[in-house]
Amino acid sequence: MSSADTATTAAAPSSGRSAVWGWRVWMIILGVLIAAGLGTWIYQLMQGLQITNMRGNVIWGLYIITFMFFVGLSAGGLIIASAGRLFAGERYKPIARLALVEAAIAIFIAALLIIPDLGHLEHIFNLVIHAHWMSPMIWDFLVVIIYLVISVVYLWLYTRRDHAARGSWMALGTKDHSAAARASDEKVTYWYAWLALPAAILVHSFTAWIFGLQISRGFWYQAIMAPLFISSALVSGLALVIILAMVTRRRGKASFDDGLLSSIGRLLAIFIAVEAFFVFCEVLAAYFPGVASDPSRQLLTGRYAPGFYFEVIAGLVIPFVMLLFARWRAHRWVIVVASVLALLGIFVHRANVIVIGLGKAPMQLAPGTPLGTPTASGSSFEVNSVYFPSGWEFLIVIGALALATMLFTLAIRYIPLKESSETY
Amino acid sequence: MAMTQSTEALASAEKAAERAPDPALQNAKRLGMVVDQNRCIGCWSCSVACKGENNVPIGLYWLRILTIGGTTLESPAGTYPDLSLSFQPTNCFHCDNPPCVKACPTQATFKRPDGIVAIDYERCIGCRYCMVACPYNNRVFNWRTPVQDPAADTAVVGQVDMRPRGVVEKCTFCEPRVTEGYLPRCVVACPTGARSFGDLADPSSLVSTKIRQLPTYVVFPEKGTEPSVHYVLRTGPNAEGGQP
Numbered sequence: 001m002s003s004a005d006t007a008t009t010a011a012a013p014s015s016g017r018s019a020v021w022g023w024r025v026w027m028i029i030l031g032v033l034i035a036a037g038l039g040t041w042i043y044q045l046m047q048g049l050q051i052t053n054m055r056g057n058v059i060w061g062l063y064i065i066t067f068m069f070f071v072g073l074s075a076g077g078l079i080i081a082s083a084g085r086l087f088a089g090e091r092y093k094p095i096a097r098l099a100l101v102e103a104a105i106a107i108f109i110a111a112l113l114i115i116p117d118l119g120h121l122e123h124i125f126n127l128v129i130h131a132h133w134m135s136p137m138i139w140d141f142l143v144v145i146i147y148l149v150i151s152v153v154y155l156w157l158y159t160r161r162d163h164a165a166r167g168s169w170m171a172l173g174t175k176d177h178s179a180a181a182r183a184s185d186e187k188v189t190y191w192y193a194w195l196a197l198p199a200a201i202l203v204h205s206f207t208a209w210i211f212g213l214q215i216s217r218g219f220w221y222q223a224i225m226a227p228l229f230i231s232s233a234l235v236s237g238l239a240l241v242i243i244l245a246m247v248t249r250r251r252g253k254a255s256f257d258d259g260l261l262s263s264i265g266r267l268l269a270i271f272i273a274v275e276a277f278f279v280f281c282e283v284l285a286a287y288f289p290g291v292a293s294d295p296s297r298q299l300l301t302g303r304y305a306p307g308f309y310f311e312v313i314a315g316l317v318i319p320f321v322m323l324l325f326a327r328w329r330a331h332r333w334v335i336v337v338a339s340v341l342a343l344l345g346i347f348v349h350r351a352n353v354i355v356i357g358l359g360k361a362p363m364q365l366a367p368g369t370p371l372g373t374p375t376a377s378g379s380s381f382e383v384n385s386v387y388f389p390s391g392w393e394f395l396i397v398i399g400a401l402a403l404a405t406m407l408f409t410l411a412i413r414y415i416p417l418k419e420s421s422e423t424y
Numbered sequence: 425m426a427m428t429q430s431t432e433a434l435a436s437a438e439k440a441a442e443r444a445p446d447p448a449l450q451n452a453k454r455l456g457m458v459v460d461q462n463r464c465i466g467c468w469s470c471s472v473a474c475k476g477e478n479n480v481p482i483g484l485y486w487l488r489i490l491t492i493g494g495t496t497l498e499s500p501a502g503t504y505p506d507l508s509l510s511f512q513p514t515n516c517f518h519c520d521n522p523p524c525v526k527a528c529p530t531q532a533t534f535k536r537p538d539g540i541v542a543i544d545y546e547r548c549i550g551c552r553y554c555m556v557a558c559p560y561n562n563r564v565f566n567w568r569t570p571v572q573d574p575a576a577d578t579a580v581v582g583q584v585d586m587r588p589r590g591v592v593e594k595c596t597f598c599e600p601r602v603t604e605g606y607l608p609r610c611v612v613a614c615p616t617g618a619r620s621f622g623d624l625a626d627p628s629s630l631v632s633t634k635i636r637q638l639p640t641y642v643v644f645p646e647k648g649t650e651p652s653v654h655y656v657l658r659t660g661p662n663a664e665g666g667q668p
Contacts, residue, residue, distance in 0.1 A: 126530040135526065
């Protein structure tokens with residue numbers, strides 16, 4: 001414990017009492033939100049999933065949407081860190097650790113978000129005992145767990161020499177922090193990147209295949225699902241890296257110059273363009289044959305069409321234009337606003353995949369799909385293709401977001417995110 | 425559900441009234457059903473019988489009657505005066521290539537040797553992936569603790585327990601009855617004899633003969649799920665057969 005305290009002292013900002021109090025208040029706020037989420041989850045365990053608004057056709061909701069979103073953030077973060085290491089040399093190195101922190105936290109939160117979605121948690125051990133290897137879901141769960149280990153180990157490999165230099169327990173026995181040891185770790189992390197990159201691509205591909213392999217839903221049953229998920233992971237992952245990098249630099253915990261920021265901004269514009277291309281391919285294939293019943297047509301004209309227009313205009317077009325010119329990218333706020341928009345756009349994209357995909361069931365249910373809960377006023381034969389999360393669902397997801405934020409706050413405090421001056 | 429003396433006596437009388445067990449059902453390779461739309465009057469007797477037989481909770485249906493062409497429940501297809509009303513009673517199709525079985529991560533949904541797609545409620549984790557995988561929406565989920573109101577357990581052959589909260593359930597082709605050689609309850613309950621049940625793998629069975637001799641369809645053949653429930657197309661004046 002004493003070594004951890006030393007690390008705390010070493011890492012604590014030197015701005016004095018107000019900073020300490022600010023940190024405490026921040027942690028208490030997050031703690032309260034986490035407790036609220038946890039309490040709601042316990043309430044849901046007692047009441048069952050009836051407290052959610054998932055019903056009728058829309059049998060997956062905010063939990064799975066946020067799960068997909070976080071898997072994407074994580075895969076995006078790890079792809080940027082590992083592909084940057086493999087193909088761009090030193091260029092993206094100042095943000096590599098940050099991307100790894102994002103990857104590790106996001107996949108942990110994603111794994112947690114599966115739990116409240118399960119109707120019968122007591123049976124969860126059947127995933128191990130009676131694993132069915134034909135199911136894309138079992139592969140996704142397996143890859144999420146393997147990938148969680150891979151990303152945490154990757155982050156540790158990147159930072160262990162600095163932990164050793166600080167005398168932190170997080171060095172886990174590593175003592176040598178000489179230049180020679182750091183140079184040998186350079187090789188280790190390089191080869192490790194060859195493992196991490198395919199793992200990151202696989203984790204989001206399996207998540208895509210949960211949907212993309214189901215012949216039951218025309219909106220999902222498309223070969224483009226996995227590439228589309230990867231491209232949206234890159235957009236959201238990089239957008240969040242940019243936002244987190246700005247926050248971290250402001251706190252004095254990361255160092256990179258605005259030149260790097262501009263070049264990451266350009267990379268984000270490229271990712272957005274790829275995402276826009278895939279979305280265009282999807283929409284074109286839905287409309288060209290002129291089949292009115294194609295479920296993908298729900299995107300442009302259905303109930304949730306405003307979400308799609310938000311995704312395209314606010315999430316793709318506006319950030320792309322903002323990031324297009326180096327002169328505009330020179331303003332930091334331009335990059336941050338573009339990143340926030342892109343991030344929101346991808347979240348709405350995830351929600352569209354779930355709600356439109358499930359809401360438009362191929363078997364015309366009217367008249368015939370009863371709601372799970374009969375209501376006095378409504379008919380139990382109502383078609384339920386409308387979904388908006390209940391307050392309880394929001395509380396659980398907000399709790400998960402608060403946990404992610406708390407983990408990140410702890411990470412920038414205790415994990416050395418700056419590249420060590422001993423090597424460079 | 426516990427039965428009183430009088431209901432027990434009634435049950436044994438009902439059991440005696442059942443047709444003798446048919447060993448062909450017990451030895452079947454691929455159980456299937458044929459529903460004749462020329463006979464179905466959309467009375468929901470099958471659905472009510474199913475509810476009592478299988479303790480299907482309030483708010484959920486294993487068997488629902490879809491109306492072909494209409495926009496709401498029991499509304500006809502076409503425009504006045506050229507209207508036609510026909511029904512498609514719909515329960516689990518017990519597909520030969522079931523997407524739900526592939527989707528289930530814990531093998532809780534599985535295909536039995538007699539062709540029934542069954543669910544092991546002790547294995548189900550309630551992830552609802554099978555419901556997502558089913559193109560026919562024939563599966564339902566216990567969002568809340570199941571309640572049957574009135575508590576009318578009418579099963580006379582084989583006992584069906586209520587499912588726990590948080591698991592997926594669906595039509596079992598009355599698996600406890602079929603295992604003992606009795607027809608599914610909906611087949612027995614139908615007042616017009618629209619339903620027939622038997623072994624699709626046996627060419628001499630009633631269902632195989634009907635499929636061979638009458639114009640029938642399955643729902644979404646293009647999806648390749650190979651449903652074991654076939655429908656006899658409605659023929660005659662104003663016939664509006666086909667899918668709902």
